[in-house]
Amino acid sequence: MRRHSIARCIAIAMFGYILLSPFKGMAEGRDLTAQKLKSMLDSGQKMFLLNPLSxxxxxxxxxxxxxxxxxxxxxRSDKLPEDKDTLIVTYCLSPQ
Structure with missing residues (x-):
């Protein structure tokens, strides 16, 4: 997996926040740790996992x-959830 700069990941997250702020999950602007996201996924919590990379x-x-x-x-994507109460979790590659 290619390594990405911290600045690039921060920029992607910021653009995602700005573009998706009308959706409830993004409007709250919560940060999740990898462990918390894994726990949410393991528990079956309903969410829309969005990867905004190429x-x-x-x-x-x-x-x-x-x-x-x-x-x-x-x-212009038709892949986003129509239900605005859906939690949207946006993630990108983390710097290693």
């Missing part, structure tokens, strides 16, 4: 069940 980066590795909507296509 198709190539998504194919290099992603959380099973996540949906790839590249950042530059989010506003």
């Amino acid at each position: 198709d190539i980066e998504f194919n290099e590795g992603h959380i099973p069940g996540s949906v790839n909507i590249p950042l530059h296509t989010i506003m």
